[in-house]
Amino acid sequence: MSRIGRLPVPIPSGVKVDIKPGRVKVTGPKGTLEQSFDPGLTITIAEGEAVVARPNDRPATRAKHGMVRALLANMIDGVTKGYEKVLEIQGVGYRAALEGKSLTLSVGYSHPVKIAPPAGIAFAVDGNTTIIVSGIDKQLVGQAAADVRAWRKPEPYKGKGVRYRGEYVRRKVGKAGTK
Numbered sequence: 001m002s003r004i005g006r007l008p009v010p011i012p013s014g015v016k017v018d019i020k021p022g023r024v025k026v027t028g029p030k031g032t033l034e035q036s037f038d039p040g041l042t043i044t045i046a047e048g049e050a051v052v053a054r055p056n057d058r059p060a061t062r063a064k065h066g067m068v069r070a071l072l073a074n075m076i077d078g079v080t081k082g083y084e085k086v087l088e089i090q091g092v093g094y095r096a097a098l099e100g101k102s103l104t105l106s107v108g109y110s111h112p113v114k115i116a117p118p119a120g121i122a123f124a125v126d127g128n129t130t131i132i133v134s135g136i137d138k139q140l141v142g143q144a145a146a147d148v149r150a151w152r153k154p155e156p157y158k159g160k161g162v163r164y165r166g167e168y169v170r171r172k173v174g175k176a177g178t179k
Helices: 059-080 138-149
Strands: 016-020 023-028 031-036 042-046 049-053 083-090 095-099 102-106 113-115 121-126 130-135 161-164
Touching (some): 059 138
Antiparallel strands (some): 083 130
């Protein structure tokens, strides 16, 4: 049995989990998330906990067991607490600003880069060099943060670019020249 899949998912008060065959819908104080899953797996709710069970030990079913449980737990966390990723900008003249809901990056191109947030995602800027990407869908928050970072990844010589908070950028030694 899957070590992750067999763990029950606690459902906090104020969260409603609606289960239909092959589909689960989670509603909480921050919003609503909906996800489809393999109809071969069953999700049952009892005593404030959701339990994912599999009917057989076929490899395809076993592979999905822990994943469905993790997705359900992420959905419940998202509608109660939400998720956020923090990005930092490093480099002379590199900065970020908000224009309405969209994010404007000045990261060394001849023009500023404007990024509109996807539905369910909010951008916030702290100072000029810190970007906060937040929302209730963990996958969407991570993808939006990766899209912002992709405009100027940190380069290995000076470390300039957009990086995740706490990300280690491996630095290279520059050209030594002849002696």
